[in-house]
Amino acid sequence: MRLRSHAHLLESPLKHISTHPLLSLQWNRHPYSTTSESPRKEIAVLGGGITGLACAYYISKERPRDNITIYEAGPRLGGWMHSTHVEVPGGRVLFEHGPRTLRPGLNGLVTAHLIQELGLIPDVIFTPKTAASARNRYVYYPDHLVRMPPYESKIELARRLLEEPAFRGLIWGVFGEIFRPKRPADLTDESLGSFISRRVDPRVVNNLVSALMHGIYAGDVWQLSAKSLAPMHWYLEGKFGSTTRGLFDVNTTNKASGDNPGAPILRRDADMIKEMVREQLEPDFRKALRECSVYSFRNGIQELVEHLAESMRSNARISIKLNTTVMGLKLESKDQGGIKVREDSPSTKDVVVSTLFSKTLGNLCISDDGKTQLPALCKTHAVTVMVVNLYFTNPKLLPVEGFGYLIPQSVPFAQNPERALGVIFDSDAMKGQDTVDGTKITVMLGGHWWDGWGEYPSEEEGINMARSILARHLRITESPAVARANLHRDCIPQYTVGHDERMRIAHAQLKSAFGGRLQVVGSSYTGVGVNDCIRAARDIAKGLGENVWLLGEARTGLDHFLDNHSWVLPGGK
Numbered sequence: 001m002r003l004r005s006h007a008h009l010l011e012s013p014l015k016h017i018s019t020h021p022l023l024s025l026q027w028n029r030h031p032y033s034t035t036s037e038s039p040r041k042e043i044a045v046l047g048g049g050i051t052g053l054a055c056a057y058y059i060s061k062e063r064p065r066d067n068i069t070i071y072e073a074g075p076r077l078g079g080w081m082h083s084t085h086v087e088v089p090g091g092r093v094l095f096e097h098g099p100r101t102l103r104p105g106l107n108g109l110v111t112a113h114l115i116q117e118l119g120l121i122p123d124v125i126f127t128p129k130t131a132a133s134a135r136n137r138y139v140y141y142p143d144h145l146v147r148m149p150p151y152e153s154k155i156e157l158a159r160r161l162l163e164e165p166a167f168r169g170l171i172w173g174v175f176g177e178i179f180r181p182k183r184p185a186d187l188t189d190e191s192l193g194s195f196i197s198r199r200v201d202p203r204v205v206n207n208l209v210s211a212l213m214h215g216i217y218a219g220d221v222w223q224l225s226a227k228s229l230a231p232m233h234w235y236l237e238g239k240f241g242s243t244t245r246g247l248f249d250v251n252t253t254n255k256a257s258g259d260n261p262g263a264p265i266l267r268r269d270a271d272m273i274k275e276m277v278r279e280q281l282e283p284d285f286r287k288a289l290r291e292c293s294v295y296s297f298r299n300g301i302q303e304l305v306e307h308l309a310e311s312m313r314s315n316a317r318i319s320i321k322l323n324t325t326v327m328g329l330k331l332e333s334k335d336q337g338g339i340k341v342r343e344d345s346p347s348t349k350d351v352v353v354s355t356l357f358s359k360t361l362g363n364l365c366i367s368d369d370g371k372t373q374l375p376a377l378c379k380t381h382a383v384t385v386m387v388v389n390l391y392f393t394n395p396k397l398l399p400v401e402g403f404g405y406l407i408p409q410s411v412p413f414a415q416n417p418e419r420a421l422g423v424i425f426d427s428d429a430m431k432g433q434d435t436v437d438g439t440k441i442t443v444m445l446g447g448h449w450w451d452g453w454g455e456y457p458s459e460e461e462g463i464n465m466a467r468s469i470l471a472r473h474l475r476i477t478e479s480p481a482v483a484r485a486n487l488h489r490d491c492i493p494q495y496t497v498g499h500d501e502r503m504r505i506a507h508a509q510l511k512s513a514f515g516g517r518l519q520v521v522g523s524s525y526t527g528v529g530v531n532d533c534i535r536a537a538r539d540i541a542k543g544l545g546e547n548v549w550l551l552g553e554a555r556t557g558l559d560h561f562l563d564n565h566s567w568v569l570p571g572g573k
């Protein structure tokens with residue numbers, strides 16, 4: 001890694017401002033306004049994961065004249081997006097140690113454009129919607145695999161809904177939703193578990209929704225926030241008294257005004273879509289995205305990180321500091337000056353964009369009395385996940401072809417004493433990354449089950465736990481040719497009940513303590529997926545490009561939590 005000298009960063013940016021010829025004209029109005037002649041800004045991005053890299057990429061596009069420094073505490077970029085090639089008998093296979101696939105969709109639009117801009121399209125591999133792994137998704141309940149809808153026929157649907165214990169409560173729960181009473185007016189948030197229990201049935205929560213929450217948040221459905229995780233359903237209940245009635249009303253109104261049917265979306269999402277459609281995707285790529293369930297890259301998801309990093313290294317205005325821990329952040333003065341970044345060689349920046357876990361950031365911002373200036377950010381909890389990758393030479397080990405299965409919270413302890421969250425059939429889910437046949441499986445352990453644990457299983461223990469899960473659930477008793485376990489501490493922030501309100505408070509605290517000099521983005525705030533993080537990075541860069549880092553109208557990255565979610569119909573009304 002080439003590291004450039006950062007001696008120039010130690011100078012205060014005020015030094016340049018004070019010698020600037022336009023100073024007398026501009027200073028009183030917009031101390032940080034940017035014209036083509038204004039001094040270069042110094043921008044720090046904390047964290048070299050996908051959000052940090054995407055932030056630096058988009059900020060450099062918005063503000064090509066400014067200097068950007070990325071601070072990464074570890075020795076490599078990419079955070080927990082990490083793919084490795086492993087030698088196995090007869091060839092090599094790819095192990096994904098974190099997220100493994102990308103999904104087309106709303107925030108996925110931004111990722112797709114990024115991939116195109118980075119010239120990465122030739123490396124993309126797609127899993128079509130018609131593939132077995134896209135159609136066959138399972139839940140393990142209570143002691144066997146249950147395939148999730150859609151099914152091939154209505155008869156099969158009826159049979160499974162009636163016979164499988166996993167679906168108990170679903171039919172009458174869904175039909176009855178329309179008749180359930182509206183939530184009390186003073187209820188400002190509740191757990192997703194409680195929301196769906198109220199509106200549908202608690203069995204649906206325990207047997208199905210909890211499994212889904214394991215697959216996305218590795219989290220506890222009884223703690224995650226309904227308002228944050230199911231904002232549209234929350235909104236529809238509030239406005240129409242029932243989600244079903246709300247969707248029906250919205251669609252009738254839409255049809256009457258000649259618009260396509262569909263669900264309401266957030267105004268900021270509608271604006272983003274309008275913006276993105278102006279920037280065209282290559283037609284073949286767009287078509288492949290439309291027809292795929294998920295996609296990745298020939299050499300794994302890490303390719304995205306590597307290409308982003310490459311584009312940073314070729315940009316003389318961007319420096320990357322690896323193995324550099326930021327130990328503190330301090331505003332130099334309320335109305336002028338910058339924000340001091342304390343590390344081995346401290347420097348002053350005009351703006352710091354933090355992509356760190358919010359609690360880590362809160363602990364960096366300590367006032368003179370020794371307390372954090374951002375207490376709301378310190379309240380976020382994150383779960384720890386162990387990812388166990390296994391490769392077996394036998395290509396015919398799996399009892400079914402599919403994506404894999406998720407394990408709901410209601411599975412009896414005897415069936416899941418290891419507290420696994422789910423199992424992914426990698427060799428089915430993403431083809432074209434290995435040079436040899438075999439069966440590749442990932443077992444995910446821990447998440448909320450490990451909350452409060454002071455110690456976690458060792459790698460060896462994790463591998464043994466994964467093997468006993470596979471033996472019990474799938475009757476796989478063969479020894480893997482290769483097994484790896486990686487523990488990801490605090491890797492998935494949990495949007496627990498009250499997240500929305502905490503983010504509003506955090507916005508006020510950031511604004512008051514840093515006046516817009518410190519902005520936040522990443523998985524602690526607006527979505528834990530790769531697509532969410534890339535989209536949020538683009539949003540924050542657009543904010544900086546719009547020249548709003550003026551002290552009077554300081555942005556924080558959490559500004560949209562204030563607008564209390566304005567919704568629009570698919571037609572844009």
Ligand SMILES: C=Cc1c2[nH]c(c1C)Cc1[nH]c(c(CCC(=O)O)c1C)Cc1[nH]c(c(C)c1CCC(=O)O)Cc1[nH]c(c(C)c1C=C)C2
Nearest residue numbers: 098099100101103214215216217218421422423444528529
């Ligand atoms: C590696 C652990 C992760 C778990 N959840 C996430 C990660 C990175 C984040 C996540 N996973 C999914 C979504 C939904 C939206 C999306 O981007 O697809 C999010 C935000 C869905 C998902 N869950 C699993 C997979 C393979 C996918 C597709 C996306 C991806 O490749 O990450 C499986 C899975 N993830 C977790 C568990 C416990 C699990 C179990 C089988 C936790």
